[in-house]
Amino acid sequence: MRVNVPGSRNALHLGSGTQNVQFVYQWKPAYRIEDLPTGRLPLGEERALGQPSRLLRAAHQVVPFTGRHADLAQLADWRDMDRKAAVRLVSGPGGQGKTRLATHFADLTRAEGWTVWQAVTNASGSTGEANGAATIGTGLLLVVDYAERWPKSHLEELLTEVLTRPDDVPVRVLLLSRPVGVWWESLETWITDRLDDRTASPTAVDARGLPPLAEVPDEREALFGQARDCFARHLELADEEAALVEAPADIAADDDYAQILTIHMTALASVAAQQRGDRAPANPAEASAFLLKRERAQWVELRRSPEALVSSTPEVMGRAVLVATLTHHQVRDPHGWDALHRARLADRDFDANTILDDHLKCYPSLVGQVLEPLYPDRFAEDFLGLTTPASHDSSHPVPGAVVDDWAHLAVRRLVLGRSGTDTPAPWTQHTLTVLTETARRWPHVATGQLYPLLREHPELALHATSATLVTLSELETLDLAVLEKIEPLLPDRDTNLDLGIAAIVERLARHRLATTDDPLVHARDHHHQARRFHNAGLLDKAVEAGRKSLEAWRELAAGDPAYEPEYARALANLANHLSAAGERDQARGFAEQAVSLYRRLAKESAPDHEADLATALSNLASHLSDLGEREKAAARVAEALAIRRRLAEADPDVPDPGLALCLVNHGNFLSDLGRRDEALTATEEAVDIHRRLADVNHAAHDPDLAGSLNNLGSCLSDAGRLRDALAITEEAVTVKRRLAEANPVMYRSDLALSLSNLGNRLSDIGRLADALEAEQEATDIRELLARENPAAFGAELAHSQSNLGLRLSDMGKRRAAVTVTERAVTTYRELHANYQAVFAPDLARALANYGCQLTDVGRPEEALTAGEESVAIYRELAAANEAAYELELAKTLTNLSIHLSELDRPEDALSATEEAVRILRPPTEANETAHGPSLARALNNLGLRLLALGRRDDALSAAEDAARIHRRLADSDPAAHEPDLATSLINLGNSLSALGRHEDALVAGRQATEIQCRLATHNPDAHTVDLALMLNNLGALLAETGRWKEALTATKDAVGIRSHLAKEDAPAHGPDLATSLTNIGNWLSKLGRWEEVLAVTGEAVDIQRRPAKASSAVDPADLALTLSNLGFLPSEMGQ
Structure with missing residues (x-):
């Protein structure tokens, strides 16, 4: 097994006694993988007698393994389940017996023919010699102890190495740890984010808590006796002396003895005390004291x-x-x-x-x-x-x-x-x-x-981990004065500490609320809790605390109008909490109440409440947009922006975060309404403000900076500035990944959004494999989030699934694309039924993608149904908002023309694509960089439709226009536009050929094939399918000029590619293979090689007959033509 580390010149290092490579990180081996030792590690008698505590180490197995039958049975079921890869975490307090359980399970697994390894951190940087290649048995079990102590990047590298093995051997990774907290949640998310596109099936991931071995009080004395006898043998205490060592009198009553390590420590100390003539320890603390003695x-x-x-x-x-x-x-x-x-x-x-x-x-x-x-x-x-x-x-x-x-x-x-x-x-x-x-x-x-x-020194708490702050807040003996000292120092937002901060605030609030009925205290404390819960991603708690805060402020405002501003703020805050939790309708209602109240307050006292009104308007706009009411949203945010600009004029040198957020929202709504240039200007201004704020305080402003960067990337893409869009989106992903690593609960969703956008940006410039990886990660994150909270994250998952279908299709994974896009369509249908205005664009987009992918797998009738529905939705949307949706309608019409053509409806197909071209010409004349690709694709389709109807001159004109546009675009950005240029050139060649200009057609065909060969060499997964198409067409163009041998060579190359593809997916690629084989038969017949003609034509018939029995992937007319050719062969061969 090898590890490839990008950018490393010496990424492999084999350690002495290991079976596997070590990953090199910063020129030091980060870990090693080796055989998990069998049996016990010897311990010298002298060392044991001098330091008895060494007998407690699990590696020495001084006390034989006992019990745990149910736990072992669960692990065996996990090992033997029908999955290629699985990861399980077994957790429990120190001394619970995790390592012993894992070691015993490993021995049992080895006896079943499995290979068993362990992974250990190797911070020493030592080097050594390898023993040679590893031999894997029936399966592979890898055990990782103290998993929570591994650096996250090293643990990810380890799991990637093991779980993405190319063979079919089942792999199980058993992680052991004390806590099951944020570190595990983050790792679990990473596993599901990263591995599905690298493995044959998803990795099964779960966690189990290990119950105490000595949970049953009546069994503890027997466990003590077993440990006593074992320790006595190692400490050379005579049997008769050992028999005098009795278990503590309260071993059954004291729950401290529920942990097996406590029993073992007590037994060891008691044996050592008997050996030295000392009093046996009476409790666990005395046992530790004796061992330390x-x-x-x-x-x-x-x-x-x-x-x-x-x-x-x-x-x-x-x-x-x-x-x-x-x-x-x-x-x-x-x-x-x-x-x-x-x-x-x-x-x-x-x-x-x-x-x-x-x-x-x-x-x-x-x-x-x-x-x-x-x-x-x-x-x-x-x-x-x-x-x-x-x-x-x-x-x-x-x-x-x-x-x-x-x-x-x-x-x-x-x-x-x-x-x-x-x-x-x-x-x-x-x-x-x-x-x-x-x-x-x-x-x-x-x-x-x-x-x-x-x-x-309460400032030290800010140097702790979030998990430590949580533990601190849970201590039963906690002096709340400690937390009261820490509380004023807590940052408003800190992605590394938000979970711990929420725990501290909750503990203090619980104490204060229990000691007073004062509604003001209740209002403020519930407000603080709600805000901290929201920052930590604990949305259900945020909603609950927000409701309680609102009720308290309502009661106060009813008795004293001076509290009305706080009541308005509570309304707005609860709306935000509800929106984050997926309760959109409720969020809108509370947000409207907040705006109404702030508007009245601003009229009565403008300077004091205008900023609050602007914030409330901006928030209401977001909630309206979530419900699909985009015109109303744009109006509200425009009003908010006017207020913010007026307020910012008072101190123009100080960056205003409120103005920045308002500009972000304004840009979003302008983009939704099709006013893309204005959206770009607003978003660029927002990013500039957020950069200035983040330069001063990253922890507080990085989340908003990442959000505005994400939006700017989309705006730049809409403007056709693809490289700039990619750079900005990559920056957004970098910031959001850092935030998500610090607090996955809060920022995983944001990371998934940026990753999905990154997939689009990478696809735009032709980096299709990277685009698929980014979208797969986004989809996996959203699958986990949607399982936890379908109401809040179901729509986001559908969005990623729709994009993932595109990325899979781009890479030639046609059936996988259909499967995942079908899920997106199903989800959007359900959402559309309840929120038609919100999800109509998403459903239309998913249906458009679905139709194209159904065509790719030979399901033309279903493809047409999906395409027609998509066009109908976009027509309705464009009628209400032409600027926002007319371009999407044009793209969908282009797809519809393909579906109609596949079902032999040439006139309808031509009508659809002509409409698409009419829509796309004006915006392309204004900005060819942004809209030229869509127009050129529509022109390509127009040329094909005209050619099918015999209008050859018109077809050539359309094909020439498409090629000219794509050539200009490819000159400025080859990686982004050369694939489309190759398609345009092959279509141009077909049009020239139809007019009898065979030599000109061949020139275009050669150019197309040269481009596609270069693309496929650089990225075979993305471009091999199209290369086969180009080679097949080139063969036909060569044949038209009488170059039979060259035609045969090109078409054989196409057959080589298509044979390989058909082995992986016969229904999807078999028809194309049969077409190429039929062409080879034709070229061979021109050369008089009849025996070979018979062989390849017979193979084509076999392929065409198979799918013809099961589906409509092969046109029966093609099968009939091939059979007809086969029928003529005997006479040609003189038979």
């Missing part, structure tokens, strides 16, 4: 050994271990040194190196790294809880715990530096995560460390 004893022994293996005192070693717990592993220079300097453990780098080296001897780390923490993570958190002293007015939760007063200030020193005001250290995020997780089970760490630190 053994760690300290090992430090002493290493220092006192004859070799003096370490020079650091046990006190210094313990402090180094605590630093490692709080910072996680770091590179030595500079972060390892800096950590020890900050912690007051070393003043010089020389002294820091001594401590780091001693720590490495006790806790080996990856090459190039230091400060390896204790494992399991639960044990490291207990070390922090046990070592940190309680406050002076309280006692430590574990009597007799060996605490270190130095630890009291360790956290503060590590994250703040010597002065206490330095920039937070690079490990601050990890330190806050460890503190918060430890605070769950060690309240004195919360009250003595975490809470005081954040009260005095």
Whole structure:
């Protein structure tokens, strides 16, 4: 298996002992894939006796696997299901037994003939030798532990490598993690976004929580006994001594023992205590304390050994271990040194190196790294809880715990530096995560460390992850004064923290609302919650809080008109929340109420409320547009824009975000009404303002910048500036991808919109494979969103499916195109039934695409039905708004003429395409770059229709006009227009041939074929089908000039391509193959090669008979003609 990394000169590196390649990222291997070890990893007796905690590591399998029958059965069903690729996440708290379950399942899977690998991060940058190519068994299982700790890009590269294997071997990826939060939701979205177009079938993705093994209290004592006996053997405790070790008296009653790791830690500590004649621990905390006591004893022994293996005192070693717990592993220079300097453990780098080296001897780390923490993570958190002293007015939760007063200030020193005001250290995020997780089970760490630190330095919370802020807000012992200190510092919008911010605001609001009946407090707190929920993408919560806020403001405004502005704002905000949640009708009603109230307030006190009125008008315009009332929407936003411009004149040098958003909306509505030049001007002005705002504050204004960039790309495309449109749309995708990675719940939908537009822009310039990839990603995101909320995202999914059908068709994937576009048509029909004005354009567009794709797969009657319906809808739309829809009507008429021609209705076909040409000529004369492609395509069709009716001179005139337009366009942008130029040239050749100008026809045919050969060489998936058509036509043109051998060569090339295509999709490509074979028979007959004529003509008949029995893909007249030719052959051969 190979990995190709664009732009890398050395993308492959094989590691020693691995079966697979490592992906190279920034010149360092990011991970390695290797055999998952079978059996247990040996552990030296001396090491086990010195540090018993090592016996807890899952790799050593000291305690045999037990139970989990239902979990194993579920995993076996998942492994054996009828899917090519599947990913499952198994999650649970630390100590739940995830790694042991995965290892045992891997052994069972290996016994079924599967190959089992593991993937591990390889941050050390080490290199090695490969053992050779991997051999895959019945299937492939890949296990990834600590999946949540992988960098997202590395995990994506790993999954891409494994899940897109070209063979038919089933692949299963088992991910293990503690949390199931935003990281998993983001990864799940990425899997469904990226892989469907690369695999034979969609990847199955799901997540399962792992229940506690010791959930049944009566089973815990037996589990304790099993672990005790195993640990006793490894610690060389005699059987009779081990039998004296009893389970804690409350093991069945204390839910702390529900986790298997807690039972194992207690059993290990009890065995070690029996061995040394000490008292057995009475609870889980004492068990951790005892094991840590053994760690300290090992430090002493290493220092006192004859070799003096370490020079650091046990006190210094313990402090180094605590630093490692709080910072996680770091590179030595500079972060390892800096950590020890900050912690007051070393003043010089020389002294820091001594401590780091001693720590490495006790806790080996990856090459190039230091400060390896204790494992399991639960044990490291207990070390922090046990070592940190309680406050002076309280006692430590574990009597007799060996605490270190130095630890009291360790956290503060590590994250703040010597002065206490330095920039937070690079490990601050990890330190806050460890503190918060430890605070769950060690309240004195919360009250003595975490809470005081954040009260005095609440700005540190902004350096935490969103997940850590959520955990913080959920702590039972939380001092709400901590959150009250943090709340004023929370940014208005921050894509990295919005989820955590919402959790903090919700916790504070819950407390305040429970302690007062004051309607003003309720109104404000519900308002703040609704806004934060909306920013975080929690739309249902936003609507609920918005309704409660509205009711409170209504009550206040009824008693005191001074509250009317707040009541109006609550109306507008609730409308926005409802709209985002897909409740369009309700949103409009509340938005209209807000405008009415603000209009009255503005009349009474204009300077104070004009800006609010403008915002309300702009919002109402959006809601009206969502319901298809575009004329009304345009009027409302024009009124809002006039107000915004008047207000902005007061300080023209300061960018006004309200004016920018109003300009974006204005541009959208102008575009909807067909006023495209005005739309472009407005949108360019909006982008300029948003750029200036984002330069000052990216977190606050990037979302609006990305939205205006997205719209500008569409406006530039409408103006025919295809390259500019692509560059702007790519920028929009870059910004929105960054936003979606930080908060997928909030920004996935926006990312999908930009990706869909990117697919259109890429298609416009001929990058068809890239266009398909972008649209596939957009569709996959929207499929996930629509499953979660069909009302809000069903229309967006249909939009992507319609576009995806186009992209698949462009790449020659005809049947797949029909399937996906059919889904879009079905969805739009349902939406159109309820919101006719809104979704009529979308339904018409999807039907137009559907008709073309049905023609491609030989279903002409259905194609005509779809095309006629599309034209009827566009006629109705154009009658109401000619500027907006007449161009779309013309394009659909061009398609309709093709459908009519396929069913042998030449006069009707000509009428349709003549109407299309009449519509398209005036706008093309005004802007050939924007509208020339559509006119040239219509002219091509006009030429074909005229030729079919014997009007050869008129047909040539139309074909020449089409070729001239396409040649001018291709001269300025070859990638975008050369495919259409090739089509125009082949049609021109046919028209010239019909007039007997065979040599001129051949010149045009050769030019067309040369262009198509170049295109197919660069992008075979997109252009091979058309290349076969060009070669077939070229063969016919060569034959007309008597060049039989050249004709035979060209047509054989066409047969070679069409044979391959027919193997993949016989109904779609078999008829074309039969046509080329028949032509070869004709050319061979001219050369007197009758035996070959018989063979190829017979093959053509076989192909034509097969689909003729099952569908109308082959014209019966073609079959009859071929049979007639076959009938003449015996006499020609003298038989």
